[in-house]
Amino acid sequence: MISQVSWDDKADPESHGKANDVVPNNERELVAHVISEDDDPSLNPWTFRSFFIGFGLSAFGSALAEIYYFKPQTLTVSLMFLAIISYIIGTAMDSFIPRRGIFRWLNPHPFNKKENAFVIIMASAASNAALATEVLAVQRLYYDVNPNPATSVFLLFSSQLLGYGIGGLMRSVLLYPSKMFYPNVLPLVSMFDALFRDGTAAQRKIQVFWTVFSVIFVWELFPEWIFPLLTGFSIFCLALPDNPAVSRLFGGSNGNEGLGVLSICFDWQYISALNPFIVPLKALLSVLFGYILCIAVFMAVFYGNVWKARNFPFLSQVLFYENGTLYDQSLIMDADYQVDSELVAEQGLPYYASTWVVYLIATNLALAATITHLLLWNYDDMCAAWTWLSPASFWRTWQGFDWRFWKYNGRHEEVKITDDLDPHYAQMLKYPDAPNSWYGLTAVLSLIVALVVIYKSDSTLPWWGLVVALLLATVFILFIVALYAMTGIPLSIQTFVQMVAGYLHRGKPMANMYFVLYSYNTMNQAQLLLRDLKVAQYVKLPPRAAFAAQVIGTLFGAAVNFVLMNSIVSNRSDILLSVQGSNVWSGQQVQQYNSQAIAWGGLSNELFSIGSRYHWVPLSYVIGLFVPIPFWLVHRYWPKLRTDFIYTPLICGFIGTLAVGINASALSFLIVGFTSQWWLRTRCPRWFQKYNYIVAAALDGGTQVMVFILSFAVFGAAGHTHLFPSWWGANQVGNYDHCVLLQ
Known part of the structure; x- marks a missing residue:
């Protein structure tokens, strides 16, 4: 029988040899063994350096993501890639900028883990091609509808922030419990622990990281x-x-x-x-x-x-x-x-x-099974997720409401410290909180803006369609994000919401696109918010710093997305509308999004109703x-x-x-x-606890840096493709594995 180890024994796994031989039995034990619970409250993330690097990487990531969206080869900007670049820039500023006189604003103290986390969360929030730019591109290219710049920008802001507001209100269930451990972020946090921790064990982890990074890079x-x-x-x-x-x-x-x-x-x-x-x-x-x-x-x-x-x-x-x-x-x-x-x-x-x-059938099976599975196995957690909608919760919020929200003192609601409380969350209680009212205000303002935008942008989506889209998103945030938090495996709701929109708004492809935007994208944004908040919890970044980084990065990235989308569509519309495109630009994603909207928005009844094919x-x-x-x-x-x-x-x-x-x-x-x-x-188990996640981080980081370089050097992201000369191991005229080419 596997013995259990107390939290005190696990607080510093490097210090307790026996603890390292214990096999982690559950999420709480796993995280305790591989991530440090230590926190230094004196570390300051609010530095000019954080914002300088954060805005720089946000501009870079958001611009690159939008350019990639219109390329023949579709890539995403990797979180691990941004983390490594930000660490290199931060340590370089730390090493080469003096700390005297006016330079103290640029380099006030050694670059620390909380600064790096602040930068990553800000850049992560920005480094996605906002789905709203896809909708705007389709409108311009296929429907000759061109919303004015103000309407377009507010469309981006509202669609990106709605998920933040709704997801933030579910933090008590989808973020704080130990079982919601977001396995996808463990390599990143393990890398942070190694890079910013002193001691022999940390140095060994750093050596392992850079060795594996270099090998996989080559x-x-x-x-x-x-x-x-x-x-x-x-x-x-x-x-x-x-x-x-x-x-x-x-x-x-x-x-x-x-x-x-x-x-x-x-x-x-x-x-x-x-x-x-x-x-x-x-x-x-x-x-x-x-x-x-x-x-x-x-x-x-x-x-x-x-x-x-x-x-x-x-x-x-x-x-x-x-x-x-x-x-x-x-x-x-x-x-x-x-x-x-x-x-x-x-x-x-x-x-x-x-x-x-x-x-399509499997996707719908999975979505429905998620709801039943979590209600059966996690019923109490699912019920607790809706406490913020109860009359008592609204009354407490109203009683403590102060329109001068910036003066909120950050006092947490009474949290009873018990053995069941997640230790990483317990460490966060010392910091002023970003309260539910902030997330609620974000959601309400975004909803008001969305209601105006759907009419100003000629979306053909009625107000009640927007409400249904948000209700679906809210339900799926609870279930799909919970499954993601426990398994690390994301499920998509795009097919399902396209089907629902097709039945609600028959013959209206554009309404289908907006419905998907405010349901599917809202759920995705909530998932990204909660994932990044888990990073903040693991590295002990104060909640207000995490909230600020996410909102600033999202708004800044959305603005950059819009500027680039507008420029590309204005100057490359003929190429984007062509079937093949060119070796530099392609409208494949815009075409696919529009085609799916037509199929689901225009033909749902004929293709999917009872008795149909x-x-x-x-x-x-x-x-x-x-x-x-x-x-x-x-x-x-x-x-x-x-x-x-x-x-x-x-x-x-x-x-x-x-x-x-x-x-x-x-x-x-x-x-x-x-x-x-x-x-x-x-x-x-000893090797697993020390090196499993740092090796995972190194493999991802080295691969993503090389793929980024190759994308511009040989794969056409810079305009020209340079494939390796054809030989037995590089069959450039067929399938690489030498199977017969069928299509």
């Missing part, structure tokens, strides 16, 4: 550019290079090639799309079950010719005519860019690739509500079977996981994940 040159066969090495493809069935099942080195079964991937960029070092063991088991089911279901659907699957590509996300040619959506739109039923009758209803239909897509949501119940009943009456290890939402979601992209990394992901979370955690 290694990524090979699978990314010189030797791309390493992206997906398949013995079956090499043995049978001309067999279409082999390509569908075993191929996976290129986008939408095949399922990548038994392929080995040596490219960390693809393996770590979801870092396997951080996914908990229970979640990994569910991922494995879902992955196996996905392979079986996809092959059965295709070779069983379900939904005429053999007429279309094996993996694809676009719409087709029945004969397999691409569906021309412009032929079913009237002069007002709304779907015309008579034109639809002439063209015929479009088809999806059948594997994409399975993905794809009626199992909405019905799967109903079925998903019942999926977790048998597992819960089994655990209640036969607990020794340990069905509590099963996350049914993850199993359901991963049934559709191979529907898009490069799939050769799945086996490598599972091998690395089980090696880390089972073998190392149970057989080498």
